[in-house]
Amino acid sequence: MRGRGIVALTSIALRVGLMASVLIMPWAPAHGEVAESSPTHFVTRATVTVKAVPKAAWLALTDPAGWWDDEHTWSGSAANLSLVPQGGGCFCERIPEKDGAADVGLAGSAQHMTVVMAEPMKVLRMRGALGPLQSEPVDGVLSITLQPANGGGTKLVWEYAVGGHLRYPVATISKAVDGVMSQQLDRLADKLGRQAPYENSPADNENPHAAGLALTQPTGVVKQRRRCKARVLPLSPRPTACEALTLRQNRTKRPPHSTTADSPAGDCDSARHPGFLP
Numbered sequence: 001m002r003g004r005g006i007v008a009l010t011s012i013a014l015r016v017g018l019m020a021s022v023l024i025m026p027w028a029p030a031h032g033e034v035a036e037s038s039p040t041h042f043v044t045r046a047t048v049t050v051k052a053v054p055k056a057a058w059l060a061l062t063d064p065a066g067w068w069d070d071e072h073t074w075s076g077s078a079a080n081l082s083l084v085p086q087g088g089g090c091f092c093e094r095i096p097e098k099d100g101a102a103d104v105g106l107a108g109s110a111q112h113m114t115v116v117m118a119e120p121m122k123v124l125r126m127r128g129a130l131g132p133l134q135s136e137p138v139d140g141v142l143s144i145t146l147q148p149a150n151g152g153g154t155k156l157v158w159e160y161a162v163g164g165h166l167r168y169p170v171a172t173i174s175k176a177v178d179g180v181m182s183q184q185l186d187r188l189a190d191k192l193g194r195q196a197p198y199e200n201s202p203a204d205n206e207n208p209h210a211a212g213l214a215l216t217q218p219t220g221v222v223k224q225r226r227r228c229k230a231r232v233l234p235l236s237p238r239p240t241a242c243e244a245l246t247l248r249q250n251r252t253k254r255p256p257h258s259t260t261a262d263s264p265a266g267d268c269d270s271a272r273h274p275g276f277l278p
Contacts, residue, residue, distance in 0.1 A: 032182030041163035042174035046182045051193035054121035057154040089115035138164030153195040
């Protein structure tokens with residue numbers, strides 16, 4: 001499989017027997033699964049918690065040459081991978097020249113994905129069809145979110161959504177992609193050091209897709225929405241003249257239902273609306 005694509009799955013998708021041999025690997029997947037699937041799409045998701053703080057995890061994540069598996073590259077070496085963590089940046093691979101006895105070889109390259117969002121220590125999102133999916137009329141979105149975890153580490157959620165017309169059986173290719181995606185996350189976790197499991201915090205239970213969307217909202221907007229939500233009151237009818245007068249009396253600490261001569265609201269008791277809130 002060496003040098004046969006960043007996920008090296010072409011022969012897996014074409015031959016079920018080979019797929020089975022690849023999926024039975026000597027490492028334990030990082031809690032990976034095929035979260036969704038249909039005839040025209042699938043979503044794989046894997047999670048792991050590491051000891052490294054978010055900044056260290058981010059720096060390692062954006063340097064795939066330091067942890068990606070050589071077996072899942074076109075060139076046969078992860079050292080040829082590079083990633084520019086900014087909008088429009090390329091997750092690319094250099095394919096070195098191969099000099100022959102009679103002539104000098106030419107170098108090549110491959111663009112695996114394009115960065116569409118990079119918020120350091122929070123989310124890295126890229127678009128592109130990996131490996132053999134590159135030859136299919138499909139698109140893929142890889143969202144990697146980083147969340148502070150209990151114990152000082154970082155929780156990594158790795159979600160790859162692929163949609164479009166697939167000539168490969170979805171049930172076959174989705175499981176194979178899930179296996180290799182989990183493998184890459186495992187290798188990154190090994191580099192950063194795995195953290196012993198802790199009880200999940202409320203932030204850990206957030207949907208990774210929703211968490212990624214929340215990261216795109218300006219902090220001030222989120223806080224303002226929370227304040228507005230706290231101020232929402234039950235809807236009530238417009239107060240009548242009697243109710244308005246009663247309200248003014250309450251605010252000036254006068255008896256709410258006074259029947260004295262200076263209070264024309266003496267007959268408002270029966271007209272007061274119980275649902276009205278000042």
